[in-house]
Amino acid sequence: MRLLLVEDDKDLVGALRPALEHAGYAVDCVDNGVDAEYLGRESIHDVVVLDLGLPQRSGLEVLRHWRADGFTLPVIILTARDSWHERVEGFKAGADDYLGKPFHVEELLARLNAVLQRSLKSAPSDQLRKSGLVLDSNTQRLTSADGQQHALTGIEFRLLRYLMLHAGKVLSKSTLMEHVYDFDSDKDSNVIEVYINRLRQVIGKDQIETRRGQGYIFKDTSTG
Numbered sequence: 603m604r605l606l607l608v609e610d611d612k613d614l615v616g617a618l619r620p621a622l623e624h625a626g627y628a629v630d631c632v633d634n635g636v637d638a639e640y641l642g643r644e645s646i647h648d649v650v651v652l653d654l655g656l657p658q659r660s661g662l663e664v665l666r667h668w669r670a671d672g673f674t675l676p677v678i679i680l681t682a683r684d685s686w687h688e689r690v691e692g693f694k695a696g697a698d699d700y701l702g703k704p705f706h707v708e709e710l711l712a713r714l715n716a717v718l719q720r721s722l723k724s725a726p727s728d729q730l731r732k733s734g735l736v737l738d739s740n741t742q743r744l745t746s747a748d749g750q751q752h753a754l755t756g757i758e759f760r761l762l763r764y765l766m767l768h769a770g771k772v773l774s775k776s777t778l779m780e781h782v783y784d785f786d787s788d789k790d791s792n793v794i795e796v797y798i799n800r801l802r803q804v805i806g807k808d809q810i811e812t813r814r815g816q817g818y819i820f821k822d823t824s825t826g
């Protein structure tokens with residue numbers, strides 16, 4: 603999952619970024635409302651954490667502009683503590699959830715998980731179940747159909763989570779790249795092929811189908 607973190611407080615970004623990356627997000631950070639609005643319109647992020655007090659353009663304005671133009675990406679706003687009017691304004695502008703500062707990073711991670719699951723219309727859970735596989739977002743471990751546990755690397759985890767959340771859909775290499783890497787990463791789309799092949803060694807080679815010239819499909823063989 604690729605996350606856009608919009609926050610002008612450098613210390614907070616410095617604390618949040620590694621925690622978010624550790625939790626399996628590819629993170630892009632911007633520190634002003636104008637860049638945030640522009641990046642949100644690129645539709646490459648799966649979720650946004652949006653501070654309201656920003657230079658150049660306020661978070662509320664950014665959010666209103668996105669929603670007015672039909673951008674539905676999930677947004678969690680960061681508000682001043684005890685500022686009920688900011689929360690009300692935020693929800694009116696189209697926020698999916700909020701967190702009052704200061705907050706514990708664990709709470710942000712839990713809310714991100716819930717917002718993402720809702721936006722993908724499944725039940726909130728730390729465990730993603732598809733086609734006999736169970737992917738745990740806390741431990742970043744995979745349990746395969748035979749009950750075996752597998753440790754995944756960060757990229758393997760992000761890639762598999764994205765595939766499982768979009769089971770049954772054709773996903774191009776460039777889409778997978780966009781949702782697995784952030785802007786600072788070295789990008790080479792051949793690397794996706796390498797990771798897909800590694801995942802196939804763990805979950806079985808037929809579970810991820812290749813559509814020549816189009817991309818990959820994670821086959822949904824279950825309703826869970």
Ligand code: CA
Pocket residue numbers: 609610611653654655656
């Ligand atoms: Ca701020």
